Amino acid sequence: MKKLRIFMMCLLVVMLAACGNQSPKESTDQNQKDQTASDSKEVNLYTSRHYDVDDELYKKFEQETGIKVNIIKGEADELLERIKREGDATQADLYLTADAGRLFRAKEAGVLQPVSSEMLDRHIPKNFQDEDQMWYGLTKRARIFIYNKNKVKPEDLSTYEALTNPEWKGRILIRSSENVYNQSLLASFIEIDGEEKAKQWAEGIVHNLARKPEGGDRDQAKAVAAGIGDVAIMNTYYFGQMLNSEDPEEVKLAEELGVFFPNQDSTGTHVNVSGAGVVEGSKNKDNAVKLLEFLSAKEAQATFAEANYEYPVNEEVNPTELLQSWGDFKEQDIPLSSLGDNNAKAIMIFNEVGWQ
Known part of the structure; x- marks a missing residue:
């Protein structure tokens, strides 16, 4: 027991010496590190x-x-x-x-x-x-319709679903299915109406496309102005940027187009x-x-x-005066987390229907 007590006392002395041997710089550095973490x-x-x-x-x-x-x-x-x-x-x-x-x-x-x-x-x-x-x-932002005022009247438009009807064959413009905005749009339809109806919509849009999907949202609007198609699906802020572009030609093209918020009498316009x-x-x-x-x-x-x-x-x-001039609109009433929950299903549907 006496030997054990002596050993423990020696061990304590060594430990205290080790603590005392920490340099002031090491101690200061550690304090500065702790302070930096809280006072960054x-x-x-x-x-x-x-x-x-x-x-x-x-x-x-x-x-x-x-x-x-x-x-x-x-x-x-x-x-x-x-x-x-x-x-x-x-x-x-x-x-x-x-x-x-x-x-x-x-x-x-x-x-x-x-x-x-x-x-x-x-x-x-x-x-x-x-x-x-x-x-x-x-x-x-809202995902809306942009239409050619010379070919389409506002009363001709109603819902996302209506764009799959036969009268719109060869008249619809929208970007690739690889675009996350379109994936989220389809994901919202899955949330509201289920996978089967969402697939029917995607098939109908593919059938009614004016051309193979290419370019971004503004490219779809420009194609409508050029007469390639009559209605484009795009985000509101892109169209706002076109109307206020530093390029006079882009402004001129945008002024020939109209804005329409779909599904106002049903499920509301898709927002993200x-x-x-x-x-x-x-x-x-x-x-x-x-x-x-x-x-x-x-x-x-x-x-x-x-x-x-x-x-x-x-x-x-x-909203800014331009957006207010487009009027108030009814939004989809779904949790935005559902756009992520249904993303994989949306991509699968796009692949199944051949939406490039």
Whole structure:
């Protein structure tokens, strides 16, 4: 027992000596590391939105908060893969992209974390939030009809489903099925009417196409103006950009076209969002939440609407005058998370019906 007591006392002396041998620099470095984790003045944003108005808002946020926004831009899927590949070592704090379907993919990939914020709940309606608070919508757009005023009257139009009728054969323009906006549109039909009716719609549109799908949304509108087809399905903000383009020819083409919101007497027009979620393992989570809150507030929402012709999700902010001139419209009443839930089914249907 005496030998054991002596051994324990020696061991204690060695341990105390080791602690005392830690240099002041090592101790200071550790304290600085802990302080940096809690007092960081930066946030790393991975975004697939490439708009000047977004950059202006980030600068405004920096001025108001003193938090530096480090912006990494790229395509949505590439950025998501990068975050997944980087794992715990990722520097990403906030992932921002267009379409609820893409946000759903990020959630399913396990790269987002839940965020609880009274300000976000106050600014963003529940139907534009993820049900588990993994992401929040920041801007809204509707998928509408653009039509040739010389060939189509507003009373000729009614619903998405009606475009599959025989009188529209060879007259419909829409982009590829690989586009996530179309995938989400079909996913919304699956949610509302089931897979079989959604498949019938997709088959009908393929049968009535004016040409093989090519180009983006604005290319569909230009093709309508050129007489290739009579009706295009596209997002509202693209048409707003055309009407306010710096290219006089694009403005002239857009002015020849009309706007129609489908399904106003039934299920409502399809809507989607751009939105963002805080990345799992974020090193600057508090700052990421602050940036989200800033983008959901009145000033930023009004800037989004005015500069990019997107509908604000914050109900205290009015759409820009151009969007108001198109009138109020009834929206689909479905949770946006269903667009992600039904994405794989939508892609399968597109492949089955030969929508290229």
